Amino acid sequence: MSRNIDTPLISLGPLPPPPRLGPADDDDDVPGADRIVRKHWYHYLPLLLAVCMILAPHPSLLIIFVNYHYRVHGALYHAGAHLLATYTLTFLAFSSLIVVLARDPGPVGDKSQGEDAAESEEEGFLEALLAPPEGEDAHGPGKWCKKCVAPKPERAHHCGTCGRCVLKMDHHCMWLGHKCIGHRTHASFVHFLCCVTLLAVYIATLCGSVVVWAFTHPVSIDETTPVHAMFLTFYGIVISMVIGSFCVYHLYLVSTNQTTLESLSPFLLLRHIPPLEENADSRRLSNPPSEHELSFEQRMLVRDAHRHLRLYDIGFKRNWAQVFGWTRPWGWVYRLAIGGACTGDGRTFPRNPRAEQMLARLASDLVSADKDR
Numbered sequence: 185m186s187r188n189i190d191t192p193l194i195s196l197g198p199l200p201p202p203p204r205l206g207p208a209d210d211d212d213d214v215p216g217a218d219r220i221v222r223k224h225w226y227h228y229l230p231l232l233l234a235v236c237m238i239l240a241p242h243p244s245l246l247i248i249f250v251n252y253h254y255r256v257h258g259a260l261y262h263a264g265a266h267l268l269a270t271y272t273l274t275f276l277a278f279s280s281l282i283v284v285l286a287r288d289p290g291p292v293g294d295k296s297q298g299e300d301a302a303e304s305e306e307e308g309f310l311e312a313l314l315a316p317p318e319g320e321d322a323h324g325p326g327k328w329c330k331k332c333v334a335p336k337p338e339r340a341h342h343c344g345t346c347g348r349c350v351l352k353m354d355h356h357c358m359w360l361g362h363k364c365i366g367h368r369t370h371a372s373f374v375h376f377l378c379c380v381t382l383l384a385v386y387i388a389t390l391c392g393s394v395v396v397w398a399f400t401h402p403v404s405i406d407e408t409t410p411v412h413a414m415f416l417t418f419y420g421i422v423i424s425m426v427i428g429s430f431c432v433y434h435l436y437l438v439s440t441n442q443t444t445l446e447s448l449s450p451f452l453l454l455r456h457i458p459p460l461e462e463n464a465d466s467r468r469l470s471n472p473p474s475e476h477e478l479s480f481e482q483r484m485l486v487r488d489a490h491r492h493l494r495l496y497d498i499g500f501k502r503n504w505a506q507v508f509g510w511t512r513p514w515g516w517v518y519r520l521a522i523g524g525a526c527t528g529d530g531r532t533f534p535r536n537p538r539a540e541q542m543l544a545r546l547a548s549d550l551v552s553a554d555k556d557r
Contacts, residue, residue, distance in 0.1 A: 227362045231285075234359050238277060238380065241387055241419060244412040245270060251409040252394050266390060273386065277379035280372040280523045281360070289366030290351030290530050292332070292340055337531035339496075341445055351530035354443040367530035371508045374438060375523025377431035381424060388420025441496040441503040450490030451475045451483075456539075457547040469554060481553045489546045497536045506533075 245267075253263035329336040332349050336342070341353040343364050352367035365373045391413040398410035437447060446452055454472045469477055478486065497503065509524040510516050518524070 223362055227358075230359045231361045235281075237423070238274065238383075241416050242270075242274075244416050245387065245391075247412050248391065248394055248409060248416070251406060252397075252413075256405055269386060270383070273379050273383040276521065277376055277383060279521060280376040280379065283372040283523065284365070284369045284376060285361050285363065287368050287372070287525075289364045289369045290340070290353070292337065292349040292351060293334060339443070339446075339533060340531075352443060352526065352533075353445060354437075355445065367526050369525075370443075371519070371525055372523035374431075374434050374507075375519075377427060377434055381428045381431045384420045384423035384427065386420075388417050388424060391416040391420065438507045439500055439503060440494050441498065441506065442494065446495070450487045453486060453490055453493065453495070453543070453546065456495060457543045457550075458540075460547055461551050469550070473550065478550070479553065482550050485546065485549050485553060489542065493539065493542045493546075494536055495539050496533050498534050 249263040249267055253259050253266065327336055328334075329340075329342050329349050331342050331347075334349065336349055337351060339352045340349050342349045343353060343356050345356050345362065346364055350364045350366040352370070354365040354370050354373070356362070356364050357373075360373075363369075394413040395410060395417055398405050398413065434444075437443065454475065457472055459471045460469055460473065475483075498506070504516075505511065506527050508516065508519045509527045510519055511527070
């Protein structure tokens with residue numbers, strides 16, 4: 185039986201691109217992979233409640249402005265000034281809230297939206313080939329996220345709820361539409377907290393003075409206005425204490441150039457320490473070591489270093505300029521409107537000049553403590 189010698193034995197033809205492993209595919213393959221929570225209508229209920237809490241005081245405020253400032257004292261200009269201040273703070277709060285909701289917190293991938301499916305799959309296959317081998321650290325700064333199958337830049341973290349990595353992730357906020365706060369929205373989030381806190385303090389102070397005046401002049405005012413004033417005073421004090429404490433904490437984070445995750449997770453420092461020295465007398469630690477490998481003494485060393493080491497602290501003024509994104513001397517004035525956005529690409533950040541020295545000391549202390557185990 186004759187056969188055409190020009191015909192190959194096996195003809196593969198154009199092979200289809202390999203499937204790209206995304207967060208949904210990783211759920212069954214990677215142990216402990218996070219399940220993606222699809223947003224439904226009830227995920228926006230906390231956001232609706234937050235908006236209602238901002239708008240709730242305004243009807244009672246209008247009653248106080250009319251009955252107390254205008255009818256009792258005849259101070260139309262005072263009522264107008266208080267009204268202007270109240271609604272200015274409300275407008276600023278909503279402007280920053282809209283920015284947080286509408287803007288992506290920090291996309292790690294920079295692919296254009298016009299790519300076709302085949303090109304996207306080929307890039308995904310190339311990224312998978314470039315992934316580190318199994319057993320190597322894939323969670324260090326500027327390395328690899330196995331859940332996203334993509335590089336993970338410095339200060340980026342994988343959010344299990346959103347199913348993606350976020351540049352300079354601060355935290356995942358259920359109150360703001362179940363969105364992450366990251367590199368592009370952290371400044372607006374802090375601006376939102378400041379505006380809400382100032383609005384609550386202003387309302388509590390304004391209505392508190394009305395309550396004091398109503399108790400000293402009970403005949404000169406109607407019966408309902410003091411009730412509204414007492415309610416708003418209590419409401420403003422509660423909001424000031426709850427949101428204000430959260431706001432002060434974030435102002436501290438901005439001043440020291442930290443995120444919530446970096447502030448609450450001392451063992452993130454292990455990603456940044458230099459390679460540990462090889463020593464036959466000590467136990468074998470990974471490079472960099474994992475938290476579960478450390479003894480109690482070593483854990484205390486890391487926690488103590490975390491209290492003194494601010495990895496990205498480059499000075500108070502430069503920290504604020506970096507987070508809120510101004511470069512000119514009076515650039516902060518414009519940022520009062522919406523809070524601005526962080527400078528840079530969100531992938532690399534200047535470090536504290538003393539950070540490398542303190543990290544090297546921490547690595548040396550971990551090796552020394554490991555000898556005594």
